Amino acid sequence: MDNRPGLLRRLDQTGVPLLIARLILGGVFVYNGAVKASHPFDFMKMVREYHMVPDHPAIFLNLIGSALPWLEIWCGLLLILGLAMRGSALLILTMLVGFTIAVTVRALNIYFTEGKAFCEIYFDCGCGTGIEWICGKIPKNLGMCILSLVILFSRSRRFCLDAVIRPPGATDSGVEVAPAVR
Amino acid sequence: MKSILREFVWIGVIGVVISLGLNTVSPRGLRLSEDYFPRSSPPPTQPAPPATSTAPSSQGATTLPEPAEDEGFKYVREQGLQPISHAEVKALYEDPAYPSGAYVFVDARTRDLYLAGHIPGAYHMERERAKESVESLRPALDQAIKIIVYCNGGNCEDSTFAAIQMQRENVNAMVIYVYPGGMDQWKDRDLPVEKGERGSGDLVKGRTLLGEPHG
Numbered sequence: 001m002d003n004r005p006g007l008l009r010r011l012d013q014t015g016v017p018l019l020i021a022r023l024i025l026g027g028v029f030v031y032n033g034a035v036k037a038s039h040p041f042d043f044m045k046m047v048r049e050y051h052m053v054p055d056h057p058a059i060f061l062n063l064i065g066s067a068l069p070w071l072e073i074w075c076g077l078l079l080i081l082g083l084a085m086r087g088s089a090l091l092i093l094t095m096l097v098g099f100t101i102a103v104t105v106r107a108l109n110i111y112f113t114e115g116k117a118f119c120e121i122y123f124d125c126g127c128g129t130g131i132e133w134i135c136g137k138i139p140k141n142l143g144m145c146i147l148s149l150v151i152l153f154s155r156s157r158r159f160c161l162d163a164v165i166r167p168p169g170a171t172d173s174g175v176e177v178a179p180a181v182r
Numbered sequence: 183m184k185s186i187l188r189e190f191v192w193i194g195v196i197g198v199v200i201s202l203g204l205n206t207v208s209p210r211g212l213r214l215s216e217d218y219f220p221r222s223s224p225p226p227t228q229p230a231p232p233a234t235s236t237a238p239s240s241q242g243a244t245t246l247p248e249p250a251e252d253e254g255f256k257y258v259r260e261q262g263l264q265p266i267s268h269a270e271v272k273a274l275y276e277d278p279a280y281p282s283g284a285y286v287f288v289d290a291r292t293r294d295l296y297l298a299g300h301i302p303g304a305y306h307m308e309r310e311r312a313k314e315s316v317e318s319l320r321p322a323l324d325q326a327i328k329i330i331v332y333c334n335g336g337n338c339e340d341s342t343f344a345a346i347q348m349q350r351e352n353v354n355a356m357v358i359y360v361y362p363g364g365m366d367q368w369k370d371r372d373l374p375v376e377k378g379e380r381g382s383g384d385l386v387k388g389r390t391l392l393g394e395p396h397g
Contacts, residue, residue, distance in 0.1 A: 040205065040212050041310035042292060048219065055219045066212040070201030071194075078193065087189025091197070094190075152186070 015158025021150040022079045022160075028144065029076030029092060032128030036069035043069060046126025050102050069128075071095075079151065082160025089151035096148065099127065100141040107134040210310070218309065219339075220346040222262035254335070254362025261342045266359035268367050271330055275301065275373070279327075286326040288319070290333045290344035291365070299391045301332070301368055302376040309340060312347040323353050335364025 004010075011017060036043040044065030047053060053060050072095070078088040107121045119135035127137070157163040205211040212218075258265035274285040280303065287304035289296045296306040305322060308315045316323070323329055329348070333340035341360045349355045369375060369388035377384040 037204075037208070038210065039292075040208075040210055041218070044212065044218065055221075056217070058217045058219070059214055062212050062214045062216065062218070066205035066214065067198055067201040070204045071197045074197040074200060075193070084189050084193055086186045087191075087193040090186055090190045091194055 009155075012154050012156050013158075015156040015160075017150055018085075018154040018156050019159045021147040021154075022082060022085065025089075025092060025144055025147045025151070026076040026079030029072045030080065031076075033069045033072030033074075033076060035128035036126075037073065040065045040069060043126055043128075046124060049123075049126070050106055052102060052105075068095075082157075082162050083165070085151055085160065085162065089148045093145060093148035093152065096141055096145050099125075100138060100145070103127075103132075103134065103137055103141070212310065219343055220350065222346055222349075258342060258360045258362055261346065261360075263342055263345050264359045266328075266330060266361050268361070268363045268371065271332075271361050271363070271368075272371070272373065274328060274330065275303075283322055283325055284327045286319075286322050286329045288323075288329060288331045288344065288348075289365075290331055290340040291338075295334075295365075297378055299369070299375040299377050299386070299388075300365070300380075302374050302385060303380065304332075304376075305380060307331075307344050307348075309344055309347065312344070313351060316348055316351040316353065320353075323348070326357055329353070329358045330361050331358065332361040332364045332368075335362065335366035338364060 005013070044061055047064050048055065048061060053064060055061065071091075075088045075092050075095075078084050079092070103125050106123070106125075107118065110116060110121050110123070111118050119133065121135075122131055122133045124131045125137060132140075202214075255265040255267075274280060275287075277285065279285065287301045288307050289300045289304045290307050290309060291300075293306060293308065296304075300306070305319050306315075307319065331341045331345045331348070333344075341362075341364065345358050345360050348358055369392050372387050372389045374385045375388050375391055376382060377386060
């Protein structure tokens with residue numbers, strides 16, 4: 001019986017897919033978070049445009065405007081460093097699902113009220129990337145969701161600071177890079 | 183799976199604590215208790231009289247609100263504020279008393295947009311620092327016969343929010359007017375636009391800036 005791991009598992013064991021996913025997703029979140037954190041008031045105004053959070057009491061919008069950009073930077077940094085990656089990836093995935101629902105609902109609202117073709121809809125989504133076409137934004141977000149899932153389900157800890165701080169055997173999953181394929 | 187959820191929770195909690203801490207020390211940070219999108223209180227029951235009735239006359243200026251202004255006028259009145267027509271704003275700008283400070287223009291857009299081009303002589307009000315901003319403008323605001331607040335025009339609400347913030351900082355509500363046409367209309371009529379800081383003297387024709395990005 002062939003006990004060799006499958007191709008995907010072997011690829012995962014190299015740590016390369018995880019590293020790429022971490023760097024891309026972490027980089028995007030740090031950059032976008034920094035853009036928002038440098039202009040939190042403008043970001044809060046963008047959030048308000050979604051009409052998903054009431055203006056009053058003011059604390060709700062203020063909390064989102066003040067905490068969300070820094071939270072994105074925090075999660076992005078953890079991913080880049082390779083610390084608490086799975087928790088960070090889950091948090092980022094949660095944010096991404098929320099953002100994607102929000103932009104889709106807003107685009108559908110424009111679609112039904114203004115009668116524009118769906119792919120002709122664009123607006124500044126407050127994502128830190130300026131004006132975005134909806135038909136480009138949704139696939140981008142879905143792509144980032146896939147990267148989050150790659151991190152979430154990867155069993156490798158290669159190239160991660162986590163592996164240095166918590167040596168193999170001390171992890172919750174107890175999984176370390178397998179020896180090279182024979 | 184449990185361990186991932188545990189990690190998710192503590193990363194979230196630590197992240198929020200750090201985020202709020204950084205927001206507090208950031209010079210651009212938001213104040214959690216501040217009402218940045220104020221509404222008039224109590225809600226308006228009587229529309230304010232049209233500003234055109236008290237406008238100083240000017241050559242070639244029409245006193246009739248233009249069709250494009252109707253929606254903006256209605257919105258401003260709904261906020262319990264006084265709208266002012268483009269013709270009247272232009273008349274105030276061209277009035278010899280303007281340079282002496284009888285009429286004060288206040289730009290309620292972002293600082294970047296203000297620097298990219300504002301009505302010549304207009305002051306900038308930072309909405310996220312309304313209290314401090316109004317205090318710094320207080321000498322000019324207190325001696326003004328009319329204060330004209332504007333933003334981009336169209337659907338922008340910053341001018342109405344700024345006007346209400348001024349009222350809350352005890353600026354005389356009777357002299358505050360909102361220009362619904364805003365910077366878009368000003369530029370569209372090819373009136374002069376000042377780039378950079380107030381008094382920079384760097385004036386350009388409004389239409390040369392049409393199509394520039396909005397905030």
